[in-house]
Amino acid sequence: xxxxxxxxTGAAAGLSVSVTGCLDxxxxxxxxxxxxxxxxxxxxxxxDLRSARDEGALEYPIHADPLPEATVPAPLHDRExxxxxxxxxxxxxxxxxxxxxxxxxxxxxxxxxxxxxESVGDGFADDVAFMPVTFDPEHDTADKLRAHGxxxxxxxxxxxxxxxxxxxxxxxxxxxxxxxxxxxxHLSPEEREERELxxxxxxxxISAILLANKDGYVERLYTGQEASPVTLVDGVETLRERW
Amino acid sequence: xxxxxxxxxxxxxxxxxxxxAVAFTDLSLTDRGGVEGVEPxxxxxxxxxxxxxxxxxxPEPGRVTFVEMFATWCGICQRNMPxxxxxxxxxxxxVQFLSVTNEPVGQTVQPADxxxxxxxxxxxxxxAVDDELELSRRVDATGVPTHLVFDAENRITWEKxxxxxxxxxxxxxxxx
Numbered sequence: 001x002x003x004x005x006x007x008x009t010g011a012a013a014g015l016s017v018s019v020t021g022c023l024d025x026x027x028x029x030x031x032x033x034x035x036x037x038x039x040x041x042x043x044x045x046x047x048d049l050r051s052a053r054d055e056g057a058l059e060y061p062i063h064a065d066p067l068p069e070a071t072v073p074a075p076l077h078d079r080e081x082x083x084x085x086x087x088x089x090x091x092x093x094x095x096x097x098x099x100x101x102x103x104x105x106x107x108x109x110x111x112x113x114x115x116x117x118e119s120v121g122d123g124f125a126d127d128v129a130f131m132p133v134t135f136d137p138e139h140d141t142a143d144k145l146r147a148h149g150x151x152x153x154x155x156x157x158x159x160x161x162x163x164x165x166x167x168x169x170x171x172x173x174x175x176x177x178x179x180x181x182x183x184x185x186h187l188s189p190e191e192r193e194e195r196e197l198x199x200x201x202x203x204x205x206i207s208a209i210l211l212a213n214k215d216g217y218v219e220r221l222y223t224g225q226e227a228s229p230v231t232l233v234d235g236v237e238t239l240r241e242r243w
Numbered sequence: 244x245x246x247x248x249x250x251x252x253x254x255x256x257x258x259x260x261x262x263x264a265v266a267f268t269d270l271s272l273t274d275r276g277g278v279e280g281v282e283p284x285x286x287x288x289x290x291x292x293x294x295x296x297x298x299x300x301x302p303e304p305g306r307v308t309f310v311e312m313f314a315t316w317c318g319i320c321q322r323n324m325p326x327x328x329x330x331x332x333x334x335x336x337x338v339q340f341l342s343v344t345n346e347p348v349g350q351t352v353q354p355a356d357x358x359x360x361x362x363x364x365x366x367x368x369x370x371a372v373d374d375e376l377e378l379s380r381r382v383d384a385t386g387v388p389t390h391l392v393f394d395a396e397n398r399i400t401w402e403k404x405x406x407x408x409x410x411x412x413x414x415x416x417x418x419x
Binding site for chain 2: 102110116118
């Protein structure tokens, strides 16, 4: 692991964009993370989250947990991809979607797209990989995933945007619900009506974005309002500065 | 449809991002101006119908401002456009009225795509871009469409994320 020293303040972090590489200030040991495996600050209420994890009450990984490993087809790349295969090489951003989703999943995709745009514009495309995982493989064929990428203006050239498509609903359940603990549930038309959800809400699901560092540890699991472009762009920027 | 280049502004926006990162640290995500009002951000307009090319400060001090944060991939934003067309016609001319996309524009989504999206749905007011997310930060906007009204002191007097009818927009602008 080759981590540069931390900057003293967030304000200085902004400036580092123009003076990258010569910022040996501050003690190396002052990791603001919960362990030496992570560099972002502990999330708010980390103690509670950690206890919930330890008790098995929280299924998805949080700050300082290892990135879950699963091997899933990446149909637009014509191969299988293991979620941990970029350890040592790239920071990883994952989200969990279904492309028919009217709003929430589109916001998640948009947040990833903002980071992708920065990665291309600022020359760090080789340091990151994006893995949106569909939990609706029956509907989300390779063509549907391609169309989704086009709608969102995903940049294909760097080849680092991997749509992952578990092989069938059971496998989706195993990977997304099971290994990643991102709860989702298919809803019948009656259930959608009962829960007063739109007719396009084929699934109820946790809106989440996972950011894991190059060492294969989760820095953040952003949920709800936190899974926004601003929060994510800033999180990645801080991660890159401190790495 | 008019396909025009976004002017030198794209480069300037890139530079703004650096300054913005510094400014942002002084402004907590949840501090949305409070009694002081939101600090205006200079954003780049696209050249489109009703939208001369240039920049403007948003929200502009001394005027009431209506902003819709939108994105071209957003289905609800599409459905909301006819309501905005009505609202834009109904509000006073001295209201700052604009649509702002928060998409990253310039790579695969081009300015011309945004302009076409806007004009083909009847847009005829100021159209601008927040692809460095400066305005999004200051108003803490996460979803699209988000509708915001600021009073003449730049304080947020109303905000709604999701489909919004023209009557609501007009009422909120008039009462700001």
